[in-house]
Structures are given as C-alpha cells and as structure tokens.
Amino acid sequence: MATAKVRIAARLRPRLAHETPDPGDPRVCHAEPANTSTSSDPGKGKGSANTSLTANSSANASGSSNNGSGTFTGIAVANPRDASQIFRFPFTSCYDADATQAAIFDADVRPLVDVALSGVTVTIFAYGVTSSGKTYTMQGPRDDPGVIPRVVETLFAKTTATSGTTEKTDIAVSYMEIYKDDVYDLLVERENGRKLPIRENDVGAVFVAGLSSVPIDSVATFDKHYTTATARRSVGATLLNDKSSRSHSVLTLNLRVRAGDKVREGKINLVDLAGSENNKLTGNDPSRMAESAAINKSLSVLGQVVHALNTGAPRIPYRNAKLTRILQDALGGASVGLLICNLSPASKFRQDTLNTLNFAVRTKNIENKPVVNERDIRPPPPPKIDLALVPPAPAPKPRESLAIRPGVSARPSLVPRPASRTSTFGLGLGGVGAPFSRVSSISATGVPVKEKEAAPPGLTEAEIDARISRAVEAEVARRLEEREREKEREAEMAAAAQAGSSRAKSPKPRKDRDGSSRSPKAKGRELPPGLTPLLKRHKDLDNELQARLQELERKFSLGNKETALADVLSPVSKKKTGRAYVALARAHSEKGDLQVALELYRRAETYVPDNVKLKERIIEIEWAVKNDRAFKPSPKRTKTKKGGKTKARAEEVGEMDVDAAAGHDGENNDDKKREQEQPLSDDQMEVDEVESSLTGPAAFGFGAELTNTGSKRSLVDAGMDTQTPAKRPKRRAAEKNKMRVVAIESDEEDEYGPAAAPRKSRRRIAAT
C-alpha cells in the first residue's frame, strides 16, 4: 500500500451560554476569496494591520488559496496579541458550529470504516484545548451520538449486509485510559484495575499487555459495555469544563473478517485525548494540578513527536510518554490516521486555539505507510510420509488420501521445526511441526534409508498407518536383536572372567542390580549364555510395543494427530513442545485472541497432560470465551530467592518490557510489591517453567523470537543476582544435589539493550 498522510478535520464547537462573541474569534471559511497572504508561522508572525497570514504548510505554502481557485477554505483566527492580524489555516475538511455529528461522520469517518474492514489499522483522534468539544465529537450525548457509537453502528450494518455471503466478521472491543501516564483497562471494575504495561511483540508492534478484549455481536452488546466503561473514565470538574476528561481514552475495535480462505484483521482506534489546559484558567487544586501536568506533558510529547516526524529527525521520541507509545502506529506507522481538531470559539482560548491549529497543520504532513493485514487460513497440508520402501498394506481401506493436494502451498506450522531427532523407537519424527516425510524409512533389512521428500501418491490413511506400524515394528525388532546380541556377549565375557577368577580365589557373593546376592555358579545356572531371559524380555517389549502401536493407530484413525505426536515424542521433547504452545497461547491471550489462545493451550495440554495449572488456565479461558468476558492472564510471578528474598518475575514470555527501556523503571512499584507477596504454587511454577523453556536456544530454533528480554538494570534494581550465565553452571553443579527447581524464568537482557542477543538464566533454589 502507498503512503497516506494523516487527514485533518477541523471542528469549531458552538458557543456556550457564558461565552461572549469577539470579532477575532476563530471562524470557519468555506471557499472565501483569498486576500493578501504571507506564508508564515502564526505563532510568531508580526504582520501589519489587516494582514491575513496563511499558516505554514508544505501542502499549501505558496498562498492563501488552498484549492488553486483563489479561494480559501479553513480556519481564520486573530492573533491574540494583535487582533488586526488574522491567521489562516487551510484545511479541506472543516466544520462550523452548525455542523452535525452525522455530517462529520459521513464525510470523514465513514470511509475509514471500509478501510478498517479491508484489514488496515485506522486511528481517529480528537485533539484540542479543554472544553473544545473532543468528548462531544467522539462520544456525544445519547440523543446526538458521536463518532464512536456511529462507527459501531456502521460496522454492524455492514456485517449484517454481508451475512448472506461467505464473509463473516467478528468484532471485539477493548477500552483503556491513560491517566497520569498510567494505562488502565476501562472494561474491568475500577477496584480490580491495575496499571497495565506497554509492550512490544516479536514483530515490533506495540500493545498493552493484559488489556481485555470483549467480543461484541450487536450494537446493544457494545452499548452495554461502552456505557459501563465510560462511567469508569476519570472525569472531573474544572472551572473550564464541569465534565473535563482527566485522561486520554483509547477505544479499539478489533475486526476479523473471514472471506473464503483469507482472513483480514483490521482495527479502529478511537482516541479521545484529554485537553491541554492552562492551570491559571482551570483553577485546579493540587490533585487536578497533578493530572493537568500529566496531560500537558503527554500532549507536549505528542507535539515533539509530530515535530520530529516533520523534520525527519533521526529519533522520534515516542517513548517519552505512554500516549505517544500507544499512538505510535498512527503517527508515522502503519495506520491510516484522522485527526479531528476541535476548536473552542471562546476568546480566552485564542492562544490555545492557535497552538491546536499549528499542531494540526504540522500533523497533516505526517506520512504513514498503511499495511493490509491479510493471511491465508487454509489448514496446513497434511504431513508427507516417506513410504517408498515400506511394503504395501495387504487390505487398504478406501479412505481419504493424506497426500498433499497439488497446488496447495504449505504454511509454516505454529511451532517451528526442530532438528530431526531419532526417538528410542527409531522414528525420526523430528518433533512437532516436522512433516512425517522426515521419518527415516526402514528397509526390509532394518537399515534406515535416505529420506525422500514426497510420499507416493494415492495411498490411503489406513495404508499409511499400516506402513508406519510395520516400519516401527521392523526397526524395533532389529534393535532388540542387536541389544540381545550385545547382552549375550557381555554375559559370556562376564562368565569367562568369573570362571577365571574363581580358579584364583574363593568366590565372593556379588550384589546384582536387584540387590540379591548370588554366587557366580548360581548365576551361571540362571543366566547361561543362552537367550531364554532375553527372549522373555523381548516378548514383553513386543507386547508393550504392540499395545503402543495399537494405541497409535487408534489415535491416528481418530484423526488426533496432535495426541499421536505427543505419544511418540520423548518426555523432554513433549515438555518443550508444551512450553512452546503455552508461550504462544499466552502471547495470544494478552493480545486478546482468546479463541486462538485456547486452542494453543489445549494443544499444550496434549504434551503436558498432568499440568494442573494448565488445565485451570484452559477452564478459565473457556469460561471467558463462552461468556464473552475478558480474560486477565495471571500477573507477573514472583519467585523466592535463596535466603528467602523475593523478586518480581523479570518479564512475560515473548515480549519486551518497553517501559524499562523508556525510562519508566519506577512505575508499577505498587503492583510489583503486591506480586512479590504472592507465593507461587507448584502448579503455577510448572506453567512458568513450561513458558520459560522457550528462552533457551534449543527451543525449536525460535527461542529468539519469543525470548523474553528483561533488562539487566531492572534485575539490579530488584536486588537480584546478576551473575553472568557463564559462571552459573559451576554453582549449579555444586548445588545440584541439595536444590530443586521450583521456579524458572529469569531472563536477562544484555546491558547494552534489547538489540543484543538475549540470554537466559535459570535459577535453582533451595527446596522448601
């Protein structure tokens, strides 16, 4: 998609009862004849009497005409220090006091709904001085709804219109406020609300971790959530506005449009910014002053970001405020942006109005690079099986072929493929995600043969299953024979050695593995160089193997490939795979993709079926999905350090705490303290352990993607041991016998920042 500049719509609100008119007040001009004009910065301009100055804008720097026809459309406002000087700010879209909510919506907002449904992120934000009408524009009163309710209504009207088609749209909402530079979820009870951290995922997208996302299936459902959440927003009375927003609010509508084999994921961010305010005018008390300072600071950072983008600065200060961090995508990112510039007609706000207009003029030069989020949702092709040398099944059942359909492109598995490994039963399954074609073929003589890429076409599933079974049986038989021969040799050598030593000295009873003492003579009688006991063992194994193969076949025939894979993996691989799924699930649940998260947790359970905490997690998410409720992932865990000290868990899996990097290390201290007081249950530890394994380099080769990169500085701050990982193994080895792992996960980031390779430390602590 090409670049797209941020669109600007200027809206002048009507005068309130107590506001008296003044000739220099801002005025909306619709195609008025353009007079003398000088390209100038209105904030600094000092023109002669009756001079009309046009705001400096690269879009229209050459004159007062903004449409090439000698007319001007935009906002005209007098200089507060020299009323004879009129500044003109050209905007193609501007609305005067008579403009209706519907007019603004239809002209500027409605087209963006289609853009979002096409898989693009759209951000619409209202900007302006306090009491300029931002909340009125975004939210609106019940009898005159603003942008937010209208967007939702339009979305549902559009999805209803496509209900007869193959297109299906899922909509979910999340709603947060940024109050005194802390983020809170407005969809949860205020008492339960905790400060939410801002994080960055593995592809650099910024998101608020733990923010709930509620699926909505109708305007009425949305209304219910929205009304409750809006009542939670921080609002207070000031001398300038008796219902002044004391926070910035961001309402996000997540759209998922499924059409055939494709899914598009668009988003609409609807932002109602708190208004800049002059404390001399607002009459703020100390608490209002603190709010006001936070509002003004974040808006000032917003201005700096816009300025840096306009001047092509090498560093854009997004990280200097939560607000800009969250709006990063809308300002120079991959979003389509609309800034609604709200203006107050009151004289006392004249300078603020000029500031607002200057900000708007600068913002409209920002270029974004919108991205369409569309992906193929066809299921991955069935695994290929190398069956070239396995003899054909005697009686194949006519079932659907597992052979890959021609023309269907393979999609990468959710779980990256590890290097192929050979299991104890000789199946080189290569772990989860590896195609069955990686199974080493076994020749009739039991010698593994080179892998081939494509399975012979036209085989039924039954044939494939049968061939796998025969291949496994052949390999197991070969290995058992080898083992028996080995044992025979050992037994013969032992007998010969004992016979030799018995001639030299009297026999000494020797303890066997089972603890029984037997004389070499007796042993010789029980274990002659013959094969009887070995064959017995062989038979046991055969039965065991047979049962296992039957179980495998049963599961394959049920189509439960996941379970079957879990069964044939080694315990270590099972655990690793489970960990990988848990980490992915957690990342999805934090993003609000509860359905996907649930599916991933269920898959994880296949690999670690005994994990009680995991079961609980599944039940919780199932409940949340079923009841359309938000799911709050468990807070960061603490772990007990040797000596009884505690510390906050470094990071969540798969994310980087961008706050620390942004210099907000001191935040959330209360939350951390609370977390430190929560002991970890063993089950939770197991889940954490499952997640933490992803940080290891051996985690299927994708550890780096999901690796937690907590900062070393934060560990130092928390009073933690920051000994380098290289030294740890020695200490661990010494402690190994008296310690047990009760909590793992302390990921450290190189002190030079997140760009450096992440390292992982595992801590062992004393058994309790």
Ligand SMILES: Nc1ncnc2c1ncn2[C@@H]1O[C@H](COP(=O)(O)OP(=O)(O)OP(=O)(O)O)[C@@H](O)[C@H]1O
């Ligand atoms: N277009 C409009 N038509 C009628 N009344 C309006 C309009 N815009 C704003 N108002 C009124 O102006 C007052 C201030 O509006 P609003 O609370 O929306 O301002 P705000 O910019 O959100 O202020 P703050 O930044 O302090 O939250 C309210 O009483 C509101 O009803």
